[in-house]
Amino acid sequence: MVAGLTAAAVVTVAVLAYQASANAPDSVASSSSAAPKAPASAQPATKPKPAKDPLAVPADSGTGDRVVYALKDRRVWLVEEDGKALRTFPVMPSPVDPPPGTYQVTSRSGTVQGSDGVPIEHVVRFANVGEVAVGFSAAQDGSMVAPDPQSKTGGVRMKRADGNAMWSFATVGAKVVVVP
Numbered sequence: 266m267v268a269g270l271t272a273a274a275v276v277t278v279a280v281l282a283y284q285a286s287a288n289a290p291d292s293v294a295s296s297s298s299a300a301p302k303a304p305a306s307a308q309p310a311t312k313p314k315p316a317k318d319p320l321a322v323p324a325d326s327g328t329g330d331r332v333v334y335a336l337k338d339r340r341v342w343l344v345e346e347d348g349k350a351l352r353t354f355p356v357m358p359s360p361v362d363p364p365p366g367t368y369q370v371t372s373r374s375g376t377v378q379g380s381d382g383v384p385i386e387h388v389v390r391f392a393n394v395g396e397v398a399v400g401f402s403a404a405q406d407g408s409m410v411a412p413d414p415q416s417k418t419g420g421v422r423m424k425r426a427d428g429n430a431m432w433s434f435a436t437v438g439a440k441v442v443v444v445p
Contacts, residue, residue: 363392403428
């Protein structure tokens with residue numbers, strides 16, 4: 266008789282459990298099935314695109330050894346022949362930007378006074394926009410202050426350690442690719 270009562274109790278609990286799960290809202294129902302049911306009108310889910318690596322060398326920046334300067338991203342990459350970046354770093358753009366395109370380093374200066382009056386080092390010039398020379402440099406005090414937007418300067422500023430790397434990498438004749 267105990268066995269019969271136990272069997273009846275198990276059956277009753279199973280029936281009550283089924284009824285509870287069938288009538289429970291989706292937010293609290295037990296997830297014994299694979300996935301919640303989608304409405305019949307729902308479109309199949311598309312796989313999300315992998316996130317773009319913000320530090321990856323821009324795809325439209327050419328090939329070979331080059332300096333890549335992304336205007337919108339305010340970032341520079343020093344890229345080896347195999348397409349891998351040796352280094353990437355943020356920069357403070359100048360008020361005068363060169364148009365996107367391919368340039369060459371035309372001249373370099375070790376230490377000079379910037380057109381904004383700040384002592385700078387490791388100047389690597391690669392473009393002219395009107396009468397403004399555009400080039401990379403590092404302030405000797407390490408600052409990367411935003412320039413006066415009304416000024417007509419072409420200095421793209423970077424930290425001193427990045428300026429040292431640029432100086433070693435971008436000799437006269439080196440390719441500089443400017444991308445939007």
